[in-house]
Amino acid sequence: MPFSPQAYRPDWPILSLGDAFYDPVAAADFPETILRFRNDRAAAQIGLADLTDDEWAAHFGRFVPLPGTLPQPLALRYHGHQFRQYNPDLGDGRGFTFAQLRDDRDRLMDLGTKGSGQTPWSRAGDGRLTLKGGVREILATEMLEALNVPTSRTLSLVETGEELMRGDEPSPTRSAVLVRLSHGHIRIGSFQRLAYERDEASMRALVAYVLRHLYGEDSDDPVRLLTHVVDRTATLAARYMAAGFVHGVLNTDNINVTGESFDYGPWRFAPTWDPAYTAAYFDHAGLYAFGRQPEAIGWNAMQFASSLRLIADSDPLVAALDGFAPRFQRELAAAILWRLGLAPVDPDTDRATVRAVEQALRTTATPIDRFFFDAFARPDLPATYGEPWAAVRTALAAHPPRSDRAHPYWSGEPCGMQIDEVEALWAPIATADDWSPLHAKVAAIRTMAAALR
Incomplete structure (x- = not known):
C-alpha cells in the first residue's frame, strides 16, 4: 500500500479513554463492495489519495484496518435529547469510528461510518444505509463545504449489494456504506451520558480528551471547554442561516463538540428566507425549522452546560453560555458578508447590512441562491431588483469587495441544491445506474466553491 510518511500520520488517542466510552465491533460482511464515490481531495489531506480502487474498497467497504491506527472499529456510547425528549438508549447503532489520523493541518481526524452494520446500540435497526441516503450525504457535505459551513466530508461511498426495506421510500432499495472524515465524533450527548450516570471521573477524562486532542490545549477545565463549544456552535448556527440550510434533526446527539455539522438525514436548503420552512416531514411542530435553528443549537449548548455541572460550578458555566447570542x-x-463577497466594515454597519438583507429576502420571497449570486456578481443589484431592495443597495455599497468577480462562474447561473434537483440526480442512478449527473453536480459545486473563495 502506498503510504507517504509525510502525509499519512495514523493516531489512536481515543483508546486512552478506555472501554467505558465505546464498544469494539465488527463491520457487516457485505455481499458486494462497488466503489461509487471517492473524495480524493479529502483523502490527500490524510495521506490516502494514492490508494488503488481495490485498496480503497478493502479499507472502506470491507474495513480492513488501516496500518498504525485502531486495530478494530469502535461504536461510541452516548445519550441525547431527541426533539427535546431525553433518550438514554442511544449510541452508534449503524456506524463506528474506524480510524484516527492527523491531517495536513495537524488536526486529529476521525474516519466514521454510516451503514456499516449492527452494533450493541442498534436497537431494532438493521445497521444499514440506503444508497440514496449516501448520495444525499455526498450532496449535503459538498454543498456545505462550498458555502463555508464547518462540516464533515464524505470520503467514500461503497454500494454493498443488499436490498433494504424502508417505510419512507420505495422498497426494496439499494444499500451502501459511507465513510465520513470528521474532526472528532464526540457529541453533546457523549457528555450527557456521563452526567446521567454521575460518572465524574469519566467526565473529567472526556473534558481533557476534547481539550487536548480536538482543541490543542493541555487543560481539563470544563468552563474553558464550554466556552469553545459555545463559540463553535454559535458559528455553526450562523453559517447554517447564511447558507439557507436546514439540518432537520438538531438533537443533542447530532451536535459535535467541535461545532462541525454532520449526520445528514432529512436535510434541505430553504428555497426562500422562510423562518417556518422545515426539512423533516416528522417535525410537525417546526422545532428545527430554518428560523429556529439558532434557538435549537443554543438550547443544545445549554444541555451541554447542564451536563458539565457534574464537575463545575454553575455561575461560570452560565457566564460562558451568555456568550452564545453575541457570538x-x-x-x-x-457569514452573510462572506457570501455576498464583501468585507466587513464595523459592527454597526455590518449588522445593519444583515438586517436589510434579511428583511428584503423575507418580505419579497426572493430565492436565496439567486439573490446571493446576483449580489456577489453585481453588488449594485440588477434592475430586476426593484424598490424593496433600495435599502439593500445602500447597505451593500458601504462595504468594499473582499475578492474580485473575475471567475467565470459569475457569468453563468447560481449553483443551488433544492429538493427537486436532489431527486433528479437520484433518478438516473435508480433507473439506469447512471452516476454521471451526480459527478457533474459535484464538479459544479466545487467550481462555485472556487469562485466564492
Whole structure:
C-alpha cells in the first residue's frame, strides 16, 4: 500500500479513554463492495489519495484496518435529547469510528461510518444505509463545504449489494456504506451520558480528551471547554442561516463538540428566507425549522452546560453560555458578508447590512441562491431588483469587495441544491445506474466553491 510518511500520520488517542466510552465491533460482511464515490481531495489531506480502487474498497467497504491506527472499529456510547425528549438508549447503532489520523493541518481526524452494520446500540435497526441516503450525504457535505459551513466530508461511498426495506421510500432499495472524515465524533450527548450516570471521573477524562486532542490545549477545565463549544456552535448556527440550510434533526446527539455539522438525514436548503420552512416531514411542530435553528443549537449548548455541572460550578458555566447570542450575531454578519463577497466594515454597519438583507429576502420571497449570486456578481443589484431592495443597495455599497468577480462562474447561473434537483440526480442512478449527473453536480459545486473563495 502506498503510504507517504509525510502525509499519512495514523493516531489512536481515543483508546486512552478506555472501554467505558465505546464498544469494539465488527463491520457487516457485505455481499458486494462497488466503489461509487471517492473524495480524493479529502483523502490527500490524510495521506490516502494514492490508494488503488481495490485498496480503497478493502479499507472502506470491507474495513480492513488501516496500518498504525485502531486495530478494530469502535461504536461510541452516548445519550441525547431527541426533539427535546431525553433518550438514554442511544449510541452508534449503524456506524463506528474506524480510524484516527492527523491531517495536513495537524488536526486529529476521525474516519466514521454510516451503514456499516449492527452494533450493541442498534436497537431494532438493521445497521444499514440506503444508497440514496449516501448520495444525499455526498450532496449535503459538498454543498456545505462550498458555502463555508464547518462540516464533515464524505470520503467514500461503497454500494454493498443488499436490498433494504424502508417505510419512507420505495422498497426494496439499494444499500451502501459511507465513510465520513470528521474532526472528532464526540457529541453533546457523549457528555450527557456521563452526567446521567454521575460518572465524574469519566467526565473529567472526556473534558481533557476534547481539550487536548480536538482543541490543542493541555487543560481539563470544563468552563474553558464550554466556552469553545459555545463559540463553535454559535458559528455553526450562523453559517447554517447564511447558507439557507436546514439540518432537520438538531438533537443533542447530532451536535459535535467541535461545532462541525454532520449526520445528514432529512436535510434541505430553504428555497426562500422562510423562518417556518422545515426539512423533516416528522417535525410537525417546526422545532428545527430554518428560523429556529439558532434557538435549537443554543438550547443544545445549554444541555451541554447542564451536563458539565457534574464537575463545575454553575455561575461560570452560565457566564460562558451568555456568550452564545453575541457570538451568533457577529458570526451571522460575517457569514452573510462572506457570501455576498464583501468585507466587513464595523459592527454597526455590518449588522445593519444583515438586517436589510434579511428583511428584503423575507418580505419579497426572493430565492436565496439567486439573490446571493446576483449580489456577489453585481453588488449594485440588477434592475430586476426593484424598490424593496433600495435599502439593500445602500447597505451593500458601504462595504468594499473582499475578492474580485473575475471567475467565470459569475457569468453563468447560481449553483443551488433544492429538493427537486436532489431527486433528479437520484433518478438516473435508480433507473439506469447512471452516476454521471451526480459527478457533474459535484464538479459544479466545487467550481462555485472556487469562485466564492
